[in-house]
Amino acid sequence: MERYRVSPVTVTRALSLLTAEGLVVTRPGSGAYVAERPVPASGPADYGWQAVALGDRSVDPSGMTWLLTPPPEGAVALSGGYLHPTLQPLRALSLAAARAARRPDAWEVPPLGGVPELRAWFARTIGGSVAPSDVLVSSGGQQSLTTVLRAIAPPGSPLLVESPTYLGVLAVARASGLHPVPVPADEHGLRPDLLAEAFELTGARVLYFQPAYQNPTGATLAAERRAEVLAVARAAGAFIVEDDYASHLGFGTPAPAPLVSADPDGRVVHIASMTKATAPSLRVAAVVARGPVAERIRSTQLVAEFFPARPLQETLLELVTSPGWPRHLRAVRAALRSRRDALTAALARDLPGLSHSRPDGGMHLWARLPDGTDDEALARDALRAGVLVNAGRPFFPAEPSAPFLRLSYGGAASEAELSEGVRRLATVLHI
Numbered sequence: 364m365e366r367y368r369v370s371p372v373t374v375t376r377a378l379s380l381l382t383a384e385g386l387v388v389t390r391p392g393s394g395a396y397v398a399e400r401p402v403p404a405s406g407p408a409d410y411g412w413q414a415v416a417l418g419d420r421s422v423d424p425s426g427m428t429w430l431l432t433p434p435p436e437g438a439v440a441l442s443g444g445y446l447h448p449t450l451q452p453l454r455a456l457s458l459a460a461a462r463a464a465r466r467p468d469a470w471e472v473p474p475l476g477g478v479p480e481l482r483a484w485f486a487r488t489i490g491g492s493v494a495p496s497d498v499l500v501s502s503g504g505q506q507s508l509t510t511v512l513r514a515i516a517p518p519g520s521p522l523l524v525e526s527p528t529y530l531g532v533l534a535v536a537r538a539s540g541l542h543p544v545p546v547p548a549d550e551h552g553l554r555p556d557l558l559a560e561a562f563e564l565t566g567a568r569v570l571y572f573q574p575a576y577q578n579p580t581g582a583t584l585a586a587e588r589r590a591e592v593l594a595v596a597r598a599a600g601a602f603i604v605e606d607d608y609a610s611h612l613g614f615g616t617p618a619p620a621p622l623v624s625a626d627p628d629g630r631v632v633h634i635a636s637m638t639k640a641t642a643p644s645l646r647v648a649a650v651v652a653r654g655p656v657a658e659r660i661r662s663t664q665l666v667a668e669f670f671p672a673r674p675l676q677e678t679l680l681e682l683v684t685s686p687g688w689p690r691h692l693r694a695v696r697a698a699l700r701s702r703r704d705a706l707t708a709a710l711a712r713d714l715p716g717l718s719h720s721r722p723d724g725g726m727h728l729w730a731r732l733p734d735g736t737d738d739e740a741l742a743r744d745a746l747r748a749g750v751l752v753n754a755g756r757p758f759f760p761a762e763p764s765a766p767f768l769r770l771s772y773g774g775a776a777s778e779a780e781l782s783e784g785v786r787r788l789a790t791v792l793h794i
């Protein structure tokens with residue numbers, strides 16, 4: 364204190380920091396001492412042996428790294444899969460988390476399957492014939508995809524997916540040893556006629572698809588195709604994994620009810636993600652399943668991770684049952700609608716030749732580039748011009764049908780930023 368002329372509080376803080384960094388050790392009743400330094404290894408470590416031990420399997424996280432890395436300073440994000448912090452219910456979340464953490468049993472093992480009131484809330488929200496006992500609370504949509512696919516599709520088997528589809532499911536499938544097989548989709552979603560053919564050709568027993576505001580295209584499966592998709596899957600004796608990742612983010616023509624709400628025989632395994640309408644770290648979702656597959660999925664989750672953290676389950680329950688929740692959803696939907704309009708207006712102004720989807724919900728639209736455009740090179744050029752966009756190619760399980768860009772309107776700071784992002788994109792895309 365004398366040497367540096369600082370207060371005792373500052374010295375205590377400095378010592379805590381040094382202790383946390385391992386540079387100082389404290390011995391109770393004796394004092395604080397400079398820690399012994401480990402002897403540095405001579406020369407760089409040799410990890411070569413690991414290549415042999417690990418073998419030829421690999422996990423490709425590149426798409427996910429790209430999705431989860433914040434944009435560089437000064438760049439506009441027309442990318443990203445989560446709401447900008449200004450659209451997240453941050454105050455309500457802090458209050459909900461504080462209430463959840465104060466509960467006496469907050470850190471105990473939760474009831475297996477999930478906190479009962481939260482299971483009941485999910486069942487009511489998803490609707491139809493879904494009962495609380497059909498709901499398994501899980502650790503977010505991505506983890507649910509891993510759990511569900513691991514539970515129902517053996518390594519080496521085919522997995523039918525819409526083409527294009529969420530690149531995160533392609534990564535999960537490949538990491539689980541599955542072979543994603545494309546099924547064509549158009550602006551009304553999956554094409555049931557070609558789905559039947561794909562089942563027949565591959566002998567697949569699982570179809571993954573998104574019913575509403577599909578990532579990346581923004582398409583919603585048309586009401587008249589729903590029964591047909593179910594019938595085709597029934598004829599093939601296959602499961603449908605329904606990833607309803609953006610069900611709370613509809614702002615236009617409402618999407619029809621999810622397939623699981625009208626599924627009498629446990630064919631549909633439904634995943635309801637909650638991060639998209641709240642914040643990325645509220646990593647809680649629900650998996651709805653019935654019959655033996657439900658037991659298989661529960662066992663897979665239990666073996667892999669025991670259960671989702673109870674404080675997060677309780678936080679979500681506090682949040683969605685608070686009086687501010689419907690208000691938050693209304694505000695987010697209105698903001699996304701207005702942002703979609705701002706983005707499409709900016710595209711019409713600066714890139715009038717670019718055709719694109721006009722989603723009724725979610726946060727992505729899908730833009731068709733002129734034939735022959737290298738979408739990945741374009742995305743790199745765009746980044747140099749100060750705007751982040753997603754090239755379409757990684758969303759295709761096999762060869763892309765054409766070059767595309769995914770443009771997101773949920774992750775930018777404001778409508779003015781969306782407009783500026785398009786202006787920058789137009790400096791590298793000339794159509």
Ligand SMILES: Cc1ncc(COP(=O)(O)O)c(C=O)c1O
Binds near residue numbers: 444573637643648
């Ligand atoms: C279609 C789709 N499914 C699932 C997820 C995973 O969401 P989370 O794990 O945050 O619930 C995402 C996230 O980008 C997504 O876009």
